[in-house]
Amino acid sequence: MRTSWLCLLSFWISWGCALEQAAPGYRVVGYLYGPRMDSLAVLDLSGLTHVNYAFANVRPDGRVVLETAADSVRLRRLTELRGSDGPQILLSIGGWAWSDYFSDAALTPASRRRFAASAGSLLVGFGLDGLDIDWEYPGQPGEGNVYRAADRENFTRLLATVRTLLDSLTQVQGRPYLLTIAAAAGPAYLAHVEIERVYPLVDFINLMTYDFHGSWTDHTGHHANLYPSSLDPEKMSVDGAVRRYLAAGVPGAKLVIGVPFYGRGWQEVRPEHQGRYQPYGMPVEKELSFAVLQRYYVGREGVTRYWDAEAQAPYLWHPEQRIFISYEDEQSLEAKIAYVRMQQLGGIMFWEYSGDWEGRLRCVVASINPLLQCDEEK
Incomplete structure (x- = not known):
């Protein structure tokens, strides 16, 4: 009997150790927008595995450049804060405003080599850990960018050139x-890239699973909901985006879902369904950071916070002023953490650090990885 108990105890110990060793090291990726970094009195990188500094620009000849001297100062500050055991720091290239000439950079072998060499020079010069390519978007105009049908193949060639350089x-x-x-969440992105050839070249993909609705849509709606709403004619959701990428052959471990540290708001909204998926008069603001929402909206007189159980998303509704706001909070993040674990994905990314300077959301996201410790600012 004694031997049986010892064997059983040995089994449970070894099983527990195996579980601990098998636990995935989920990525926690935070984007940090350079100009907003200057307003932060404290920059706490705890709880992060990766920091993406945004952005370097792409010139028409293919060169990757830092546009201001302030970028150099900020990158030096980041590498000092990183220390020997901090998060890996990547330079993010492009973004919505600076993707104008990606198509030109990717067009020829010479321009692709120039892109890779100049990006690599910045990488080594600042002691960074990698590059994040944020082309918004291959084969599409984005914010009035140069684009071509050949972007589909050239995007792959550009990444292959950078991979070879690295x-x-x-x-x-x-x-x-x-x-x-x-990478974008919608189906149009996958139609314009060779994702089956792209994903083997990269370490992981940051999925921009937010901005499903905004001032560019003719109705309100959740902008980062986990599951689709039956009220949404487009049926946009995080889950829908993930399923598209998985169906295209991308391994789940390479998918890092994005969460917003800001909300989208509309006013003069038709009151049905507390303003969800309704026509509106005008947007409240371009972006409502989580910090601004906590200070001026959440819990304020006349504003009610609701939870959409179907979409797994919170929202705010002010019936007198007919204001509807979609945003991210602790409850929706917990749902997404559970989803990442259930789907065995690669982790969670957020845009953008300064929207939550107190660290409330950042520390919730960091809880996905038991190896991380996060110090919430008080």
């Missing part, structure tokens, strides 16, 4: 370098 730097520097991309 591998060669690894041989010289004796350390690995990361290559990631920021």
Whole structure:
């Protein structure tokens, strides 16, 4: 009997150790927008595995550049804060405003080499850990960008050139370098890229699973809901985006879902369904940071916070002023953490650090990875 108990105890100990060793090291990726970094009295990188500094620009000849001297100062500050055991720091290239000339940069072997070499020079010069390519978007105009039908194949070629450069730097520097991309959630993105050839070239993909609705849509709606709403004619959701990428062959472990540290608001909204998926007169603001929402909206007189159980998303409704606001909070983040674990995805990314300078949402996101500790600002 004694032997049986010892065997059983040994089994449970070994099983528990195996579980601990098998627990995935989920990524917690935070974007940090350079100009907003200057307003932060405290910059706490705890709870993060990766920091993406946004943005470097792409010139028409393919060169990647930092547009201001302030960018250099900020990158130096980040690498000092990182220390020896902090998060990996990546330089994010492009973004919505600076994707104008990606198509030109990707057009020829020479322009692709210029892009890779100039990006690599910044990488080594600042002691960074990788590059994040944020082309918004191949084969599409974005914010009035140059674009071509050939972007589909050229995007793959550009990433392959960068990957080759990073591998060669690894041989010289004796350390690995990361290559990631920021990718759109909608089906149009997958129609304009060779995702089956792209994902083997990158370490992981940051899915921009937010901005499902905004001032550009003719009705209100959740802008980062986990599951689709039956009221939404487009049926946009995080789950829908993830399923599209999985169906296209992307391994779940390479998908990092994005969450917003800001909300979208509308006013003069038709009151049905507390303003959900209704016509409106005008947007409240371009972006409502989580900090602004906590200070001026959540819990204020006349404003009620609701939870949409179907969409797994919170929203605010002011019936007298007919204001509807979609945003992210602790409850919706907990739902997304459970979803990432259930689907065995690669982690969670957020845009953008300064929207939650107190660290409330950041520390919730960090809880997905038991190896991380997060110090919430008081």
